[in-house]
Amino acid sequence: MAVKIALAGNPNCGKTTLFNALTGSNQFVGNWPGVTVEKKEGKLKGHKDVVIMDLPGIYSLSPYTLEEVVARNYLIAERPDAILNIVDGTNIERNLYLSTQLMELGIPVIMAVNMMDVVEKSGEKIHTDKLSKKLGCEVVEISALKGTGIKEAAEKAVKLAESRKAAVVAHEFSKEAEDIIAEVEGKIKGMPEEQKRFFAIKLLEKDDKINEMMTNVPDVSAEIKEMEDKFDDDTESVITNERYVYISSIIGDCVTKNTKEKLTTSDRIDRIVTNRWAALPIFALVMFIVYYVSVTTVGALLTDWTNDTLFAEWIIPGAQSFFEGIGCADWLTGLIVDGVISGVGAVLGFVPQMLVLFIFLAFLESCGYMARVAFIMDRIFRKFGLSGKSFIPMLIGSGCGVPGIMASRTIENDRDRKMTIMTTTFVPCGAKLPIIAMIAGAFFDNSGWVATSCYFVGIAAIICSGIILKKTKMFAGDPAPFVMELPAYHWPTVSNVLRSMWERGWSFIKKAGTIILLSTIVLWFLMSFGWESGSFGMVEELNNSILASIGSAIAWIFTPLGWTNAGEGWKMAVAAITGLIAKENVVATFGMLYGFGEVAEDGAEIWGNLAAAMTPIAAYGFLVFNLLCAPCFAAMGAIKREMNNAKWFWFAIGYQCGLAYVVSLCIYQIGTLITTGTFGIGTVVAFLLVIGFLYLLFRPYKESSSLKVDAKKVVSAK
Numbered sequence: 001m002a003v004k005i006a007l008a009g010n011p012n013c014g015k016t017t018l019f020n021a022l023t024g025s026n027q028f029v030g031n032w033p034g035v036t037v038e039k040k041e042g043k044l045k046g047h048k049d050v051v052i053m054d055l056p057g058i059y060s061l062s063p064y065t066l067e068e069v070v071a072r073n074y075l076i077a078e079r080p081d082a083i084l085n086i087v088d089g090t091n092i093e094r095n096l097y098l099s100t101q102l103m104e105l106g107i108p109v110i111m112a113v114n115m116m117d118v119v120e121k122s123g124e125k126i127h128t129d130k131l132s133k134k135l136g137c138e139v140v141e142i143s144a145l146k147g148t149g150i151k152e153a154a155e156k157a158v159k160l161a162e163s164r165k166a167a168v169v170a171h172e173f174s175k176e177a178e179d180i181i182a183e184v185e186g187k188i189k190g191m192p193e194e195q196k197r198f199f200a201i202k203l204l205e206k207d208d209k210i211n212e213m214m215t216n217v218p219d220v221s222a223e224i225k226e227m228e229d230k231f232d233d234d235t236e237s238v239i240t241n242e243r244y245v246y247i248s249s250i251i252g253d254c255v256t257k258n259t260k261e262k263l264t265t266s267d268r269i270d271r272i273v274t275n276r277w278a279a280l281p282i283f284a285l286v287m288f289i290v291y292y293v294s295v296t297t298v299g300a301l302l303t304d305w306t307n308d309t310l311f312a313e314w315i316i317p318g319a320q321s322f323f324e325g326i327g328c329a330d331w332l333t334g335l336i337v338d339g340v341i342s343g344v345g346a347v348l349g350f351v352p353q354m355l356v357l358f359i360f361l362a363f364l365e366s367c368g369y370m371a372r373v374a375f376i377m378d379r380i381f382r383k384f385g386l387s388g389k390s391f392i393p394m395l396i397g398s399g400c401g402v403p404g405i406m407a408s409r410t411i412e413n414d415r416d417r418k419m420t421i422m423t424t425t426f427v428p429c430g431a432k433l434p435i436i437a438m439i440a441g442a443f444f445d446n447s448g449w450v451a452t453s454c455y456f457v458g459i460a461a462i463i464c465s466g467i468i469l470k471k472t473k474m475f476a477g478d479p480a481p482f483v484m485e486l487p488a489y490h491w492p493t494v495s496n497v498l499r500s501m502w503e504r505g506w507s508f509i510k511k512a513g514t515i516i517l518l519s520t521i522v523l524w525f526l527m528s529f530g531w532e533s534g535s536f537g538m539v540e541e542l543n544n545s546i547l548a549s550i551g552s553a554i555a556w557i558f559t560p561l562g563w564t565n566a567g568e569g570w571k572m573a574v575a576a577i578t579g580l581i582a583k584e585n586v587v588a589t590f591g592m593l594y595g596f597g598e599v600a601e602d603g604a605e606i607w608g609n610l611a612a613a614m615t616p617i618a619a620y621g622f623l624v625f626n627l628l629c630a631p632c633f634a635a636m637g638a639i640k641r642e643m644n645n646a647k648w649f650w651f652a653i654g655y656q657c658g659l660a661y662v663v664s665l666c667i668y669q670i671g672t673l674i675t676t677g678t679f680g681i682g683t684v685v686a687f688l689l690v691i692g693f694l695y696l697l698f699r700p701y702k703e704s705s706s707l708k709v710d711a712k713k714v715v716s717a718k
C-alpha cells in the first residue's frame, strides 16, 4: 500500500517549492501567502509507492477560509501516514504555533526548517538538536529553493511513515490546563488514544465543526466552564495563550538571534515602494514597463517577425503551393490554409509577446512585489469599502483567469468572495493579450499606452463595480479586515522564472492546438459554405456564407457600439462571440475573416484589412468590450464551480456582459462625438448612461442616506 506524506505548514513557507522539487511537478509558486488553494498529489521521485500531498498553507487547525478547510479536513479525515511540517526558519516562533497543533493529531510528524539559506545569511542560529528534543520529533534543516537537505528530509519522512508508529505529544501546557484536557480526554470514547488530545482541545475550544468528525460527542460544558472560571478568559484564548507560553519557553534555547537589529533590505525597499505617495505611481510605472516591453518593444519585434515573415512569407505561401502541388482538393487546401493556418497561425503569432509578458509576471510574483501591490491597493480599496484581499485574485488573473477565480477562496467573507469572483476576470489575462496587441498594432501604431490602459481599465472596472455593488443590498457590509504579512523580497532563480513562463506559455500553445484548432475548423466550414445563386455549396463571396447570416442576425445588437463599418459589423460580432469559447479565438476569427494569409501575399501590412473595417474609436471600444465581457468557457466554468449556484453564475455573466456593453457604447459614442462632432440618439443614450453610472457610483451608502434625511427634517422643523 502506498504511504502518504502530507506537507503542512504556514502559508508562504515553501511547501509547494518543496513539493515541486520532490515530485518533479510544476505547481504554481508565488511569494505571498495563499498561493495554493487546493490539495495536490504527487509521487516522490525514486519511490513508486510514496505519495506526497501539497496542502494550502494554514496558520492553525481552526480554519476560517475555504482553502484552510481543505487542509484541515485532509489532515483529520484522511490521516496521512506522516506529516512533513515545513517551518519558515526566518519566522520560526510564529510557525511553531501550528506545529504544536499538528503534533496533537496523533500522526507522526517530522519537522523541516526551511529557508535555511536566508537564516544563515542573517547570522541567526537554529539549534535543531535542542528543538528536536523539546518537541519530541525529528528536525532537519532544508532549503527548498536551493534543494539542500530535501532528499534527506524526504527519506526520513518515508521511514517515519513506514514505521506506522503512533505519535506522542511531548509539549505540555500548564498543570491546570493539562488537568482539564485530561478530564475531557477521559470522556472521549471509541477513539485511538493518540488522537484524543486533539479532539479534547477542539471540544474545549468549542470548535463548531468538530462534532461532525466524531462518532459520539461527549458533553464538555462543565470542563469549559471550569477552564473559563480558572483562567478568567474564554477557552479558545486560554489554549492559544498556553501554546504561546510554551513556545516562548523553548525558543530562547533553540534559536540564537543575531543581536544586531538592522534595517533589512526588504524594509528599505518597502519604504519606497509602499510609500503613501509614491506607491501608486511606481505601480503604474511598473505595469507600463511590463506591457510596454512585452507588447510594444521586444515582444512586438518577435511577434512581427513571426507574423510578417514566418507565417506570411514562409509558412502560408509554402503550404499553399505545397498542397496545390500535390494536387490536394481545393476545399481541403482552403480548410488548411485559409482556415487552420490563418486562424491558429494568427494566434500563435502572438506567442512571443505572451512569453515576454509571462516572464515579467513570473518575476513580479516570485520576487515579492505583487504582495506589496495587494497591500498598496488595500489602502485604496478600503476607502470604498472593498478588501485588498480581492486584489490577489486579480494579480493571478493577469496570467490566467481560472486560477485567479480560484484564488478567491482565501477571502473569508462570502459577499466579498462572490464579488471578487464576478470581477476578477476584468483584468486582462494572457489570452487577451493577442487581442490587445492586434488592436494596438492595427489601429494605434503599436502604441504602448493601449496595452497599459487595458490593464488600468480592468482595475477601474473592478473598483467601480466594487463601489456600485457594495451599495446594493446584496453586497452591503464592511470589508473583512485584511491582514497579510509581507514576505521578504528575494531574487527568483532564473530556472523558476523560466519554468513558470513555460508552464503558462505551454498551456497556451496546447490550447491553440486543441480548442482553437477545433473552432477554426468549424468557423471555416461556416464561412466557406452557404447559399449562393439559389443553391447551397461553397461560396465565392464571404458575405453569402452561413457565418455571415448568423453574424448578421446578431450584428444589430452591436450597431450602437460602432461595429458597423462597411457593412462588416457581423465579423466583429462573430469574433466577439467566438471569444467566449477562448479569447484567442477573437484573433483567430479575424485572421480567417480578414485573410491573414491573403493580405500578406501582396505585401500589405498584415492587419491592414482589419484597420480599414473600423474607426480607431470603435476598435478601442471593441477591445474594451472583449476585456470586460464574460470570459472564456474555462473561466466561466470556474465561476460556476466557485459560485456553486446557478443564479449567482448567471448574475455574474450578465453583469460582465452588461458592463462591457455599456462601457464600450460610451467609449464609441462619446469618442465619436469628440473626434468627429457626430451627435445622435446614441450620444444621448451614452450621456444618460454616464449620468446613471455616476449616480450609482456616488450615491450615498444606505446608512448615510438615512442620516441625510434626518438632517433635512431637522432643517424643515426649524
Ligand SMILES: Nc1nc2c(ncn2[C@@H]2O[C@H](COP(=O)(O)OP(=O)(O)OP(=O)(O)O)[C@@H](O)[C@H]2O)c(=O)[nH]1
Pocket (backbone or CB within 6 Å): 010, 011, 012, 013, 014, 015, 016, 017, 018, 028, 029, 030, 031, 032, 033, 034, 035, 036, 037, 055, 056, 057, 058, 114, 115, 116, 117, 118, 142, 143, 144, 145, 146, 366, 367, 490
Ligand atoms: N530563499 C528561499 N526562498 C524560498 C525557499 N523555499 C521557498 N522559497 C520562496 O518562498 C516563496 C513561497 O513559496 P511557496 O512554495 O509558494 O510557498 P507555499 O508554502 O506553498 O505557500 P502557500 O501555497 O501560499 O501556502 C516563493 O517565492 C519561493 O521561491 C528557500 O528555501 N529559500
Ligand SMILES: [Mg+2]
Pocket (backbone or CB within 6 Å): 015, 016, 017, 028, 035, 036, 055, 056, 057
Ligand atoms: Mg503552495
